Amino acid sequence: MRGRQAKQPDEASVDLTPMLDVVFILLIFFIVTSTFIQEEALGLEPPPPPSNTQSDPENSAILIFVDQDNLITVNGRLTDITGVRANMERLRAENPESALIIQAHPQARTGTIVKIRDEAYNAQMNRVNIVQSEGD
């Protein structure tokens, strides 16, 4: 060993270039693959557990019903998506404590439900439940 080192003194220094190449490739790979997926989301409340659904008195809740043809009914009054907020705020003015129940037919469009929940956020309703109607 000693003899060889003495003969070729240059071989003693390790060439770092190939390792540096590999490290750079790894670095670039991880920079490129760590593209952070961004998701903008809106919170939807799941239905409450079935035990205490009867506890809410009928008159203190605003019921928005969406049927399978995406027709929106707010406490029995037929409206469209642009009228939901006005109806919601009118009913809340009558009874400020009222909760909001969005009842959707299983075949209603998701987009309609999300839009109604968005309108409820706009109207600053904070007690909201989304349920589906007992369906055929």
Next chain:
Amino acid sequence: MARRKRILASDSTGDDDVNLTPMLDVVFILLIFFIVTAQFIKEPGVEINRTEVDNTERQNPLGILIAINDESEIYIDKEEVSLQEVGFRIRELREDNPKGRLVVQADEDSDAGVLISLMEIINNEDGLTAVPVSVEQE
């Protein structure tokens, strides 16, 4: 080779050679940072149309993605999953990623019944009182 030749030619003690050690340290620290922070999120792999709304909230860090396409089929990790299996799959993904947010990517033309049933399952599994549903800023 070039370096060796230069050293021989300049006949110096090697002071003109660039010292790579500090750069190597920095590169290694960057490398380790990116390895540690890299999260491989399993994407559902289906194209969905998001609903356009006014109120959005950025979900960070993202963990589990569940998609419902316009045919109301549920997709997790590029596989179609039945409603009964979803709870099991969520528990499985939670082992890999205990902290990431769960987001449902629901197509606006999917059936609300599927989404609401899915939200019930997520509520049971994850205890979320508001399930984030992916939307687009209007």
